Amino acid sequence: AQSVTQLDSHVSVSEGTPVLLRCNYSSSYSPSLFWYVQHPNKGLQLLLKYTSAATLVKGINGFEAEFKKSETSFHLTKPSAHMSDAAEYFCVVSSHSNTGKLIFGQGTTLQVKP
Amino acid sequence: GAGVSQSPSNKVTEKGKDVELRCDPISGHTALYWYRQRLGQGLEFLIYFQGNSAPDKSGLPSDRFSAERTGESVSTLTIQRTQQEDSAVYLCASFGQNYGYTFGSGTRLTVV
Numbered sequence: 614a615q616s617v618t619q620l621d622s623h624v625s626v627s628e629g630t631p632v633l634l635r636c637n638y639s640s641s642y643s644p645s646l647f648w649y650v651q652h653p654n655k656g657l658q659l660l661l662k663y664t665s666a667a668t669l670v671k672g673i674n675g676f677e678a679e680f681k682k683s684e685t686s687f688h689l690t691k692p693s694a695h696m697s698d699a700a701e702y703f704c705v706v707s708s709h710s711n712t713g714k715l716i717f718g719q720g721t722t723l724q725v726k727p
Numbered sequence: 728g729a730g731v732s733q734s735p736s737n738k739v740t741e742k743g744k745d746v747e748l749r750c751d752p753i754s755g756h757t758a759l760y761w762y763r764q765r766l767g768q769g770l771e772f773l774i775y776f777q778g779n780s781a782p783d784k785s786g787l788p789s790d791r792f793s794a795e796r797t798g799e800s801v802s803t804l805t806i807q808r809t810q811q812e813d814s815a816v817y818l819c820a821s822f823g824q825n826y827g828y829t830f831g832s833g834t835r836l837t838v839v
């Protein structure tokens with residue numbers, strides 16, 4: 614069965630400093646992996662997705678993630694945090710059943726301090 | 728439509744009452760999913776529709792929860808005899824090959 618673990622429930626950074634949100638996955642197959650962002654009182658927005666092409670995936674708003682099979686990780690990074698990046702971030706794996714349902718991590722709250 | 732539409736956006740109901748939540752997916756998306764998000768937590772899968780059949784209902788938490796879908800269009804999630812633990816945001820998503828998953832803005836259900 615597939616699962617994801619987000620290693621930090623809260624991350625706090627200063628504006629202009631790098632962001633690292635950690636995610637480990639468990640999957641018997643080559644997984645499809647996603648990062649979603651949820652701003653307060655807003656819907657979920659896809660940041661990026663990995664589907665077995667390039668291991669370094671670039672997403673929107675300067676975010677990127679690297680798929681590392683040997684470490685079963687898919688950490689999300691951004692070189693320089695912006696105040697508008699403050700939100701909840703979810704690491705997600707797609708189930709390899711024929712339903713295609715998504716399995717969400719518990720989320721990481723990113724706080725950006727001025 | 729241009730996106731996934733959910734209604735109502737907010738619903739406050741008394742414990743024991745029934746509620747219906749509606750999802751209108753993107754036109755042409757045959758796959759539709761319902762998820763629940765409790766406060767401060769990730770999304771929990773509830774049910775998956777392919778067309779109007781539901782091959783995976785494994786996430787429905789109890790027999791008070793049910794869902795149906797009309798063809799490849801609107802889906803309704805019904806919660807009977809609501810309990811306070813049902814309070815959550817209920818999210819609907821549809822899937823299409825070109826754009827992947829698209830989530831609605833959700834229905835915030837509060838049971839008082």
